[in-house]
Amino acid sequence: MTIKDQLLQKCTEFVSQKINTIEESIFELRLSANNETKSSVGDKYETGRAMIQLEIEKNAAQLKVWQTQLAELKPMSTEKKSNKVEFTAIVKCTNANYFIAQACGKFIVDNESYFAVSVNSPIFKAMSGKIAGDHFDFNGQQAKILEIL
Numbered sequence: 001m002t003i004k005d006q007l008l009q010k011c012t013e014f015v016s017q018k019i020n021t022i023e024e025s026i027f028e029l030r031l032s033a034n035n036e037t038k039s040s041v042g043d044k045y046e047t048g049r050a051m052i053q054l055e056i057e058k059n060a061a062q063l064k065v066w067q068t069q070l071a072e073l074k075p076m077s078t079e080k081k082s083n084k085v086e087f088t089a090i091v092k093c094t095n096a097n098y099f100i101a102q103a104c105g106k107f108i109v110d111n112e113s114y115f116a117v118s119v120n121s122p123i124f125k126a127m128s129g130k131i132a133g134d135h136f137d138f139n140g141q142q143a144k145i146l147e148i149l
Helices: 003-035 044-073 122-127
Strands: 090-093 097-100 105-109 112-117 135-138 141-148
Touching: 003 044, 003 090, 003 097, 003 105, 003 112, 097 122, 112 122, 122 135
Parallel strands: 097 112
Antiparallel strands: 090 097, 090 141, 105 112, 135 141
């Protein structure tokens, strides 16, 4: 399994876990809303249900974002070779290593750290389109692209 295959798998697992967590939260919130009992204190029942509904809607919006990210990862080809910084590239730099896919955080593969970042991230924008040997500035520091896979 290539480094890119391993990173894609880790990103997919990360996003899938986020989806599962949010789905569980929505399920629990719906149970809670169904178990709310009418109170003798007037509007307390309706206020509680309304607050739960708002939380469900917030979670549903987050769920949609993560589902979109998963949908973008699924057709991603690990066979594609890149010679410039673009979606699906692994970029090894003097400051860190990056996997251009989705914002999933830091992963360790073959004892090397990789940061999975999205094409919307500031670091990607700083190095987008560059090739091995190019320099870029990010947060006031200069880095060099050593290799692109």
